[in-house]
Amino acid sequence: MSRMQNVVIETVKTALGWVPAQWLPGGTPDPLIERRVALGRQDSRLDGPAKVTGLARFAAEVPMERLCYGALLHSTVTRGRIARLDTAAAEAAPGVVLVMTHRNMPRIGTLALIGVSDLSAVGNSSLPILQNDEVRYNGQVVAAVLAETQEQADHAASLIEIDYAVEAAKTRFDDAKAAARTPASILIERNHVLVGNAAQEVDRAAHRVDNLYRTPGHNHNAIELHAVTVAWQGETLLVHDATQMIAPSANALAKLFGLKKQQVRVLSPYVGGGFGGKGLWDHQVVAVAAAKLVGRPVRLMLSRESVYRMIGGRSPSEQRVAIGADADGRFNAIIHTGYSVMPPYGACPEQYTMCSRALYNAKSFEIVQHHVDLDIVPNTYMRAPGEAIGTFAIECAVDELAHQMGIDPIELRRRNEPERHPLSGTAFSQRALTTAYAEGAQHFGWERRLAEPGARRDGEWRIGMGCASGSFPYARMPGAHVRLTLRRDGTVNLSCSAQEMGMGTSTVQVQHAADRLGLPVEAISFDMGDSALPAGSMAGGSSQTVSLAAAIMAATEKLTGELLRLAGNDSPLAGLRARDVQLVDAGIGDVADTARHESYRSILTRAAREEVSVIAAGSPPLEMLKFAMHSSSAVFCELRVSEVTGEIRIDRLLGSFDCGTILNPKTAASQFKGGMIMGIGLALTEETLFDARNGRIMNATLADYHIPVHLDVPEIDVIWTGIPDPRSPLGARGIGEIGITGVAAAIANAVFNATGKRIRDLPITLDKLL
Amino acid sequence: MNPLSYHRALSTADALSRAGDGAARLLGGGTNLVDLMRKGVERPSALVDVTALPGTIEATAEGGLLIGAAARNSAVAAHPLVRSQYPMLARAILAGASAQIRNMATVGGNLMQRTRCLYFQDAAASRCNKRIPGSGCEAEGGFNRYHAIIGTSPSCIATHPSDMCVALAALDARIHVAGAAGMRTIPLVDFHLLPGDRPDIETLLAPGDIILAVEIPPSPVARNSAYRKVRDRASYAFALVSVAAGLSVREGSVEDVRIAFGGIAPKPWRAFRAEAALRGGPATREAFEAAVIEELAGATPPPEAAFKVELARRTLVAVLTELSGSDR
Amino acid sequence: MAIRINGAEIAVPDDARVSLLGLLREQLHLTGTKVGCNQGACGACTVLIDGERVLSCLTLAVQADERSVTTIEGLSGAGSHKLQDAFIEHDGLQCGYCTPGQICAADAMLREIAAGVPSYITADLAAPARLTREEVRERMSGNLCRCGAHNGIVDAILQVAAERTA
Numbered sequence A: 001m002s003r004m005q006n007v008v009i010e011t012v013k014t015a016l017g018w019v020p021a022q023w024l025p026g027g028t029p030d031p032l033i034e035r036r037v038a039l040g041r042q043d044s045r046l047d048g049p050a051k052v053t054g055l056a057r058f059a060a061e062v063p064m065e066r067l068c069y070g071a072l073l074h075s076t077v078t079r080g081r082i083a084r085l086d087t088a089a090a091e092a093a094p095g096v097v098l099v100m101t102h103r104n105m106p107r108i109g110t111l112a113l114i115g116v117s118d119l120s121a122v123g124n125s126s127l128p129i130l131q132n133d134e135v136r137y138n139g140q141v142v143a144a145v146l147a148e149t150q151e152q153a154d155h156a157a158s159l160i161e162i163d164y165a166v167e168a169a170k171t172r173f174d175d176a177k178a179a180a181r182t183p184a185s186i187l188i189e190r191n192h193v194l195v196g197n198a199a200q201e202v203d204r205a206a207h208r209v210d211n212l213y214r215t216p217g218h219n220h221n222a223i224e225l226h227a228v229t230v231a232w233q234g235e236t237l238l239v240h241d242a243t244q245m246i247a248p249s250a251n252a253l254a255k256l257f258g259l260k261k262q263q264v265r266v267l268s269p270y271v272g273g274g275f276g277g278k279g280l281w282d283h284q285v286v287a288v289a290a291a292k293l294v295g296r297p298v299r300l301m302l303s304r305e306s307v308y309r310m311i312g313g314r315s316p317s318e319q320r321v322a323i324g325a326d327a328d329g330r331f332n333a334i335i336h337t338g339y340s341v342m343p344p345y346g347a348c349p350e351q352y353t354m355c356s357r358a359l360y361n362a363k364s365f366e367i368v369q370h371h372v373d374l375d376i377v378p379n380t381y382m383r384a385p386g387e388a389i390g391t392f393a394i395e396c397a398v399d400e401l402a403h404q405m406g407i408d409p410i411e412l413r414r415r416n417e418p419e420r421h422p423l424s425g426t427a428f429s430q431r432a433l434t435t436a437y438a439e440g441a442q443h444f445g446w447e448r449r450l451a452e453p454g455a456r457r458d459g460e461w462r463i464g465m466g467c468a469s470g471s472f473p474y475a476r477m478p479g480a481h482v483r484l485t486l487r488r489d490g491t492v493n494l495s496c497s498a499q500e501m502g503m504g505t506s507t508v509q510v511q512h513a514a515d516r517l518g519l520p521v522e523a524i525s526f527d528m529g530d531s532a533l534p535a536g537s538m539a540g541g542s543s544q545t546v547s548l549a550a551a552i553m554a555a556t557e558k559l560t561g562e563l564l565r566l567a568g569n570d571s572p573l574a575g576l577r578a579r580d581v582q583l584v585d586a587g588i589g590d591v592a593d594t595a596r597h598e599s600y601r602s603i604l605t606r607a608a609r610e611e612v613s614v615i616a617a618g619s620p621p622l623e624m625l626k627f628a629m630h631s632s633s634a635v636f637c638e639l640r641v642s643e644v645t646g647e648i649r650i651d652r653l654l655g656s657f658d659c660g661t662i663l664n665p666k667t668a669a670s671q672f673k674g675g676m677i678m679g680i681g682l683a684l685t686e687e688t689l690f691d692a693r694n695g696r697i698m699n700a701t702l703a704d705y706h707i708p709v710h711l712d713v714p715e716i717d718v719i720w721t722g723i724p725d726p727r728s729p730l731g732a733r734g735i736g737e738i739g740i741t742g743v744a745a746a747i748a749n750a751v752f753n754a755t756g757k758r759i760r761d762l763p764i765t766l767d768k769l770l
Numbered sequence B: 001m002n003p004l005s006y007h008r009a010l011s012t013a014d015a016l017s018r019a020g021d022g023a024a025r026l027l028g029g030g031t032n033l034v035d036l037m038r039k040g041v042e043r044p045s046a047l048v049d050v051t052a053l054p055g056t057i058e059a060t061a062e063g064g065l066l067i068g069a070a071a072r073n074s075a076v077a078a079h080p081l082v083r084s085q086y087p088m089l090a091r092a093i094l095a096g097a098s099a100q101i102r103n104m105a106t107v108g109g110n111l112m113q114r115t116r117c118l119y120f121q122d123a124a125a126s127r128c129n130k131r132i133p134g135s136g137c138e139a140e141g142g143f144n145r146y147h148a149i150i151g152t153s154p155s156c157i158a159t160h161p162s163d164m165c166v167a168l169a170a171l172d173a174r175i176h177v178a179g180a181a182g183m184r185t186i187p188l189v190d191f192h193l194l195p196g197d198r199p200d201i202e203t204l205l206a207p208g209d210i211i212l213a214v215e216i217p218p219s220p221v222a223r224n225s226a227y228r229k230v231r232d233r234a235s236y237a238f239a240l241v242s243v244a245a246g247l248s249v250r251e252g253s254v255e256d257v258r259i260a261f262g263g264i265a266p267k268p269w270r271a272f273r274a275e276a277a278l279r280g281g282p283a284t285r286e287a288f289e290a291a292v293i294e295e296l297a298g299a300t301p302p303p304e305a306a307f308k309v310e311l312a313r314r315t316l317v318a319v320l321t322e323l324s325g326s327d328r
Numbered sequence C: 001m002a003i004r005i006n007g008a009e010i011a012v013p014d015d016a017r018v019s020l021l022g023l024l025r026e027q028l029h030l031t032g033t034k035v036g037c038n039q040g041a042c043g044a045c046t047v048l049i050d051g052e053r054v055l056s057c058l059t060l061a062v063q064a065d066e067r068s069v070t071t072i073e074g075l076s077g078a079g080s081h082k083l084q085d086a087f088i089e090h091d092g093l094q095c096g097y098c099t100p101g102q103i104c105a106a107d108a109m110l111r112e113i114a115a116g117v118p119s120y121i122t123a124d125l126a127a128p129a130r131l132t133r134e135e136v137r138e139r140m141s142g143n144l145c146r147c148g149a150h151n152g153i154v155d156a157i158l159q160v161a162a163e164r165t166a
């Protein structure tokens, strides 16, 4: 979520507090990079037992007394007004507790869009929610029903009669291009980048490619449906939500319903997949309002159809990439421009050109994005927004150029590998993409690839190999807090409002805290998923791990000072200051003289304290300002294409990652693979079918929107350079989103190698290969 | 879903006495009906569960098979006689849906499952002649990649989605039906109807009729048979094109052949013309090509499904070539 | 009228529309069985009826009358189920939402293979099916996972299968 980077950096610029000297130029890297015990170990995820037994309770699973169930009704037209609304039959239906429409929905304001003001702005849509008779997109929520049972609610919703006064709507991407907007900036970057005269350079280049690439809309399709269980307890509001943004959601709901922050508690200890889609949308607001009206707790779990209708996904795009190269393959010019959808009430600019700013050196650049305005459900962030589809375009283009020039595509990339950030000239904090390629190529057996397309076959199958680069920016959120409580028995509890969507958050941070504090992992527990806890970071932008790590570092520092104070003059540590000590062997020790050591237990016992508790926030993420920081990857694919049917079977997929320190190989490999598998879907099967005639999503089911199934997923190889980033906490960078980037291009390039057919329109369905 | 009554029928007579009620639907595994009820496409107020009626799989006196309508799809596919005598049928069933769904789905329900046309399924917002005759067809000019290329009418271009039925069509299966007027038998190839101007009428069943069994005659040609399904993901997806075929070749010429297509027509499409063209002729790739081209000569695909003509041709030629053993 | 659920006799709900899934989750608070689509398209709601895997979202609760239902809670039973341990060991889960469905499906699938039942990709339909990685992938394809835990899931299943035949 690089829009978050935007906000992050803005926030940092304005609120320059303490400077984390150790990560700035000339500073010393995080000492834990060198000293690791639990970190780097294959620990199994801590939440595993609760999940495999079905005991982990998700948002829709919290039992409550007097619960009623919600169902939503969606607009069937795209633009217009509600001309007639008859709720009588629904109200009279058995079990109905409330029918809520714009007529009786409490009046509330609109949500601040993500990234607009500050980190508490989390709205994905700024349209009013059930506040008036206006319809702005097909699928917008127009009514809600509460009933004693889900079956009754669903039935009653089907009895509501609505006539619309239909107005003309913009639903055709191609038609709307003419009126596209060109914003001044995309995230924090200037949108229109011109270095030299790229158009002229391309024309004059010895070798050039210049093509259009198209990607369709996508949906996150987390298997858990969006759900809330909401209860008003007097003047306080309890929201069990499936959300990636616990603390900001609580703030936003408080603002919307005129409550104090402390009056809203959002709980979300487990989230059944998010990928950017589990934010604050209309349904939470509707549920909270409806619960208020009826004075009863409400459970609202969206139907799968509702998820498609009202939770936006990834925008479709049309991208032009042109590259010019000299006779040696050095790039004279990179042009990356295009169109994606961003309605004025949406928040996500789908920054597909970002990757092209950092991947290659070139003499000249032209980069610009245009926003097409359509009347559709607002698109939002989806795993590696921008990069997932941007790398498809640029990395296919590089492959096309390499083929044209008769150069190995890895070699062509190597020749254009930048030393510093190609546009800003900033130093990379650490970058070893070339190493990742070398190691990946060796592991994969790249030398077995035949450059000539269609040269390898096995029966009816043509076999091909392809590769591509992936890239994703580093982000660390400011303001992530954590509470660290050290008890006299030598155990530690960490707590904050962060969440566990499957990334292994708690597992890795427990490993981290164990090393940081010189304790075994068994001594550490981690509570999270509750806005009543110190505000952690949101799960987005692949930033949660380093953001929490920085908070834990800060808390440890604070704790150390506190412990030294408590240790006092009777301690072997007497006279030592924080910078003289390290935390080892369940206590504090003198760095210079290992004999000087006192255990936590002893310090607390002498001080007659049961526990010491500190809350701290991570330092401002200044490293992001000073360095160009990116995770990067080399993706390799081998696949078969049936000459008869055009069917594609991926036989092998390998990701070679350069993402800093890998904190837990087991959970990290899962993150990488998960992203890569979503990349398989992006390449081959996934497409949200917007009917261009009316902007309605027609495949609003998991049967008709094809995400990869087991048989589509080969055994995936994942390797990494493991080179620590000297500028980040633990030497780590994000790993959650990089996995999907580059995959679609590697697959498309392998399809070309197998068949000689260049498919520039995703998904690569078999009809395109007949 | 409307409020409902539920009755588990314990005999055919019991089922027949309730099935005639216009607001009642027979319930097999529910894998299609319950889904369509949730989508508001089907709105029965009474369900008559027919899964307690016979579902046995038995050899018939003349050496064929009789499969009770309540037999689960998975049981049919796993049956030793089906696997050895009618491999195309076992393979077709196994190509459909998922293991869970095949454990639930009945043979009767599979025959009666309805199209997956996206507009048909969107009762809330889309016009569809199959749901409401005369209301229009939004697949025309909309998403029609999964739609039919042959046998369509201006009123409807939807496909029949079943895999099992494609094999049954190739195997000359007969449907045993009980109705108000007694028992009758309908050849499967006649059972499903082309849309004409009444796409809402999909089969020869009259209201109140119940499918009791499917009978498959003995079929030597079926022993050398195959089912190949082409789809958008490797598993758990409906067919773009599928082919069920059985072939026996003697001294280089086609002794007997059975061919049916799925995914290309409003009904399981038995390729009678191709069969006739092939029978007695040479079992060569060229002959297979010529036969399928003849079969699909009348194809009128909608824009997004145009590729299916070529895909069907290639798939059939590949299947027959493999069955003829000439590529081995 | 009763359904046996994890060994307990449960009355059939009055409202015939209530799915087995709804009965489990909302009335019995057996929320280990998950709901990902209510359309028969994801497998998250997989439970065992008389030992066979089915989708509880498309099963009306009344249809399960007089039958025996086992959910993930029932599989866990006395001790930990081998598959559950193997899923943890091989990291066959991330968010954990598809997991109970995957485990229930895998439990039944291993019995299906042991009984020699073929799949679409089994080369020789007449012979008993053999357990291979690809067979497991085909047979588990009715259980979607969006986090992408596929490799770990298959590894876990293969390990348990190997232990059983050992």
Ligand SMILES: Cc1cc2nc3c(=O)[nH]c(=O)nc-3n(C[C@H](O)[C@H](O)[C@H](O)COP(=O)(O)OP(=O)(O)OC[C@H]3O[C@@H](n4cnc5c(N)ncnc54)[C@H](O)[C@@H]3O)c2cc1C
Pocket (backbone or CB within 6 Å): A703, B025, B026, B027, B028, B029, B030, B031, B032, B033, B034, B035, B050, B069, B070, B095, B096, B097, B098, B101, B104, B105, B106, B107, B108, B109, B110, B111, B112, B113, B161, B162, B163, B164, B209, B210, B211, B212, B236, B237, B238, B239, C039, C040, C041
């Ligand atoms: C996600 C998903 C994927 C699928 N993929 C495939 C696929 O790839 N290939 C494929 O072929 N199928 C597929 N199916 C469809 C599945 O095969 C059918 O839903 C199933 O065969 C229907 O059988 P059933 O017993 O569940 O029927 P039900 O849903 O119970 O009934 C279907 C219809 O048959 C009628 N009926 C039932 N029994 C009788 C009877 N004895 N006499 C007369 N009428 C009767 C019912 O009234 C109803 O109208 C898929 C389904 C889903 C949900």
Ligand code: SF4
Pocket (backbone or CB within 6 Å): B115, B117, B118, B119, B120, B127, B128, B129, B130, B131, B136, B137, B138, B139, B140, B155, B156, B157, B158, B199
């Ligand atoms: S193709 Fe047939 S089923 Fe689909 S919308 Fe048209 S009439 Fe309806």
Ligand code: FES
Pocket (backbone or CB within 6 Å): C034, C035, C036, C037, C038, C039, C040, C041, C042, C043, C044, C045, C046, C055, C056, C057, C058
């Ligand atoms: S919830 Fe039953 S298959 Fe998805």
Ligand code: FES
Pocket (backbone or CB within 6 Å): A223, A272, A273, A502, C092, C093, C094, C095, C096, C097, C098, C099, C144, C145, C146, C147, C148, C149
């Ligand atoms: S683990 Fe999240 S969906 Fe499978």
